[in-house]
Amino acid sequence: MISVRDVLVQVGGRVILDIPLLKFEEGRRYGLIGENGSGKTTLLRVLAGTLLPTQGQVTRQNPNSLGYMPQAPYAFSFSVLRNVEMALENTPERRDNAVRALEAVGMRNFLAARGNKLSGGEAQRMAVARMIARPRKLLLLDEPTSSTDIRGTDSIENTLLDYARNSGCTLIFSTHSPAQALRLAQEVIFLHQGKILEKGPALEVLENPQTESARLFLQHWRI
Amino acid sequence: MKKLCVVLIMGVLILSLTACATKIENPVIRLSTTTSVNDSGLMAYLQPVFEKDTGYTLEITSAGTGAAIEKGRTGDADVLLVHAKASEEEFINEGFGEVRVPFMYNFFVIVGPEGDPAGVNGSATAAEAFKKIAEAGATFISRGDDSGTHKAELKIWKSLELDPTGQPWYVSVGDSMGKTLTVGNEMQGYVFTDKATFLAHENTLSLLLEETDDMKNTYSMIAITSQRYADTNYAGAQAFIEWMTSEKAADLIAKYGIEEYGEQLFFILAAK
Amino acid sequence: MAKTMDVIREIFGLLFGQDPELRQIIGVTLRMSTLSALVSALVGIPLGVILGSTEFKAKRFVNRILHTLMGLPPVVAGLIVFLFLSRSGPLGTLKLLFTVTAMVIAQIVLITPIMTGLTANIVSVKAPLIHETAAGIGLRPFQRMLYIIYECRVQFVSTLLTGFGRAIAEVGAVQMVGGNVQFKTRVMTTAIMMQTNMGHFEFAIALGIVLLVIAFLINSLVSRIQESAGLA
Numbered sequence: 001m002i003s004v005r006d007v008l009v010q011v012g013g014r015v016i017l018d019i020p021l022l023k024f025e026e027g028r029r030y031g032l033i034g035e036n037g038s039g040k041t042t043l044l045r046v047l048a049g050t051l052l053p054t055q056g057q058v059t060r061q062n063p064n065s066l067g068y069m070p071q072a073p074y075a076f077s078f079s080v081l082r083n084v085e086m087a088l089e090n091t092p093e094r095r096d097n098a099v100r101a102l103e104a105v106g107m108r109n110f111l112a113a114r115g116n117k118l119s120g121g122e123a124q125r126m127a128v129a130r131m132i133a134r135p136r137k138l139l140l141l142d143e144p145t146s147s148t149d150i151r152g153t154d155s156i157e158n159t160l161l162d163y164a165r166n167s168g169c170t171l172i173f174s175t176h177s178p179a180q181a182l183r184l185a186q187e188v189i190f191l192h193q194g195k196i197l198e199k200g201p202a203l204e205v206l207e208n209p210q211t212e213s214a215r216l217f218l219q220h221w222r223i
Numbered sequence: 224m225k226k227l228c229v230v231l232i233m234g235v236l237i238l239s240l241t242a243c244a245t246k247i248e249n250p251v252i253r254l255s256t257t258t259s260v261n262d263s264g265l266m267a268y269l270q271p272v273f274e275k276d277t278g279y280t281l282e283i284t285s286a287g288t289g290a291a292i293e294k295g296r297t298g299d300a301d302v303l304l305v306h307a308k309a310s311e312e313e314f315i316n317e318g319f320g321e322v323r324v325p326f327m328y329n330f331f332v333i334v335g336p337e338g339d340p341a342g343v344n345g346s347a348t349a350a351e352a353f354k355k356i357a358e359a360g361a362t363f364i365s366r367g368d369d370s371g372t373h374k375a376e377l378k379i380w381k382s383l384e385l386d387p388t389g390q391p392w393y394v395s396v397g398d399s400m401g402k403t404l405t406v407g408n409e410m411q412g413y414v415f416t417d418k419a420t421f422l423a424h425e426n427t428l429s430l431l432l433e434e435t436d437d438m439k440n441t442y443s444m445i446a447i448t449s450q451r452y453a454d455t456n457y458a459g460a461q462a463f464i465e466w467m468t469s470e471k472a473a474d475l476i477a478k479y480g481i482e483e484y485g486e487q488l489f490f491i492l493a494a495k
Numbered sequence: 496m497a498k499t500m501d502v503i504r505e506i507f508g509l510l511f512g513q514d515p516e517l518r519q520i521i522g523v524t525l526r527m528s529t530l531s532a533l534v535s536a537l538v539g540i541p542l543g544v545i546l547g548s549t550e551f552k553a554k555r556f557v558n559r560i561l562h563t564l565m566g567l568p569p570v571v572a573g574l575i576v577f578l579f580l581s582r583s584g585p586l587g588t589l590k591l592l593f594t595v596t597a598m599v600i601a602q603i604v605l606i607t608p609i610m611t612g613l614t615a616n617i618v619s620v621k622a623p624l625i626h627e628t629a630a631g632i633g634l635r636p637f638q639r640m641l642y643i644i645y646e647c648r649v650q651f652v653s654t655l656l657t658g659f660g661r662a663i664a665e666v667g668a669v670q671m672v673g674g675n676v677q678f679k680t681r682v683m684t685t686a687i688m689m690q691t692n693m694g695h696f697e698f699a700i701a702l703g704i705v706l707l708v709i710a711f712l713i714n715s716l717v718s719r720i721q722e723s724a725g726l727a
Binding site: 286287289290293367368369389394395396397398402406408409410411 | 582674681
């Protein structure tokens with residue numbers, strides 16, 4: 001339900017992303033893995049629409065039902081509750097929905113805290129709450145647990161799994177951790193220097209990488 | 224090669240310095256005059272001739288009369304050229320100047336909008352003209368800077384026992400004659416000014432009243448005493464005064480303005 | 496020595512006494528500076544927000560022009576406004592020359608680019624992050640702009656104060672287009688210049704002290720705000 005075709009992203013002559021064809025199916029969960037600078041963030045930004053590719057097109061079925069969480073999500077200077085409410089329409093249920101989302105990520109005690117006083121991990125949990133506070137058809141998350149501790153990571157992963165299963169939304173996330181990819185994704189895509197080198201069911205790609213670069217990337221990881 | 228150049232340059236410099244130093248002890252004369260005199264262009268006209276004739280260099284500073292005279296008190300001038308008799312006499316009495324040498328005069332004039340709404344033209348005296356302006360509430364721009372011109376203007380208001388300060392039609396700018404005329408031109412109001420500056424200034428105001436008795440303006444030179452400050456150039460001041468009162472200077476001053484404006488701007492005081 | 500005591504006594508007398516002209520001059524100055532700062536902020540800050548948070552083709556060109564305007568010498572601004580407002584100029588019929596309005600106009604010309612530049616700098620640091628997060632949540636461009644402004648509100652206040660400080664200290668342009676007319680367009684800076692030219696140092700010093708105190712207060716406020724914003 002979202003796809004890219006002939007997408008090329010060039011910055012100052014350097015090719016950062018080069019994807020001839022990539023299709024995502026509705027309701028499935030995809031994990032993007034690869035080295036730093038391999039193009040994961042760029043791909044997510046192109047999918048989200050915050051970066052226009054130098055060439056190529058992105059086709060979205062439900063552009064208004066998209067949620068994108070960048071790598072270092074911004075926490076506004078008002079309360080955490082407000083930070084989540086701002087993602088919702090002003091309806092009588094808004095507060096309850098926001099509170100429920102924050103509870104899901106384990107931030108019940110932070111409702112009144114100022115957004116700009118949160119730690120990195122707390123800000124990320126809050127950003128996830130923003131994403132799930134209302135029904136969305138597509139969630140794009142750029143390293144959603146990069147700053148969280150084990151409990152926070154657990155909390156976020158469980159929340160995302162529940163949400164994806166219950167709402168049937170498509171989930172596309174990037175991660176540094178192959179283990180997380182295995183836990184969370186149904187399909188794994190391996191990016192290297194802006195190109196897709198591997199794509200397939202999570203277990204297969206992670207256990208049996210076909211390309212040399214993927215093998216190198218995964219060599220220190222065992223199931 | 225480089226060393227030779229340096230030596231040559233040094234040699235030329237030293238030679239030129241010594242050559243200059245032989246003629247006059249202190250070749251720089253600091254003349255403090257008023258903005259009116261400066262704005263009239265007279266000094267720019269006389270300076271090159273004076274410097275060529277005497278070999279002195281004239282450093283001219285201009286300010287409002289008060290500040291110009293003050294330079295004599297603080298030792299920042301060697302000779303004054305101003306036109307405020309009372310202040311000048313006070314200055315001499317305080318012992319800052321040796322002697323006061325009045326040497327030329329001209330008249331203040333009243334200029335204003337072409338239509339002359341207050342009917343200034345044809346008045347017998349400046350006082351009469353001022354009275355008409357006050358009664359009509361016509362815009363009048365004053366220098367307001369304690370200068371000789373300003374003091375002369377205030378004297379006339381005083382003779383009428385009128386204080387225009389704060390009146391809505393009285394615009395006090397606190398600045399030079401040139402600036403005051405600019406404001407006068409913008410507002411198309413009446414201005415009390417010296418004729419030379421008026422003619423030298425670009426504006427669309429008309430000359431409405433001139434050469435009444437109460438508008439005569441006398442210019443004097445004062446050499447600053449050598450007793451107060453060690454570096455006062457008394458000899459230079461004397462040379463300046465001597466040259467300015469010479470026949471040649473008298474001739475030049477009398478000629479000033481005729482070519483450009485068709486009339487003489489400064490008149491030489493007959494020697495006593 | 497006695498003369499110095501007299502001078503000091505006179506200055507204090509002016510500062511704490513009821514000299515109406517001194518107070519009137521201060522009043523005109525504050526009125527003019529407040530108006531200049533406010534209008535410049537109303538125009539400059541939104542422009543700065545747009546400049547700092549959006550990408551567009553001519554951006555480099557616009558930035559270059561902005562930097563030129565930021566470095567505009569006050570007397571040149573004064574000259575341009577003077578030529579426009581004088582009798583022989585295009586706007587001469589408005590009869591604005593030598594009024595407080597003319598001074599405010601000249602100051603707006605000078606201060607707005609500064610406000611725009613400062614704001615663009617502040618915003619360009621925060622804007623990309625806010626933009627990405629806000630767009631990711633699904634906020635519309637107008638809403639994103641509002642949130643950017645809200646998040647930078649503290650620095651906007653200090654920018655406004657900086658503009659005020661600049662306005663109050665300006666002398667070249669306001670002298671040219673204001674004319675330093677007694678009771679009408681005489682402000683602290685032009686009065687100090689005039690009184691010094693006339694040799695009335697006591698009045699000039701008294702005014703200078705008031706100006707220094709105000710400038711000091713503004714700068715302290717700005718520092719205080721910057722610090723608290725840094726910690727925020």
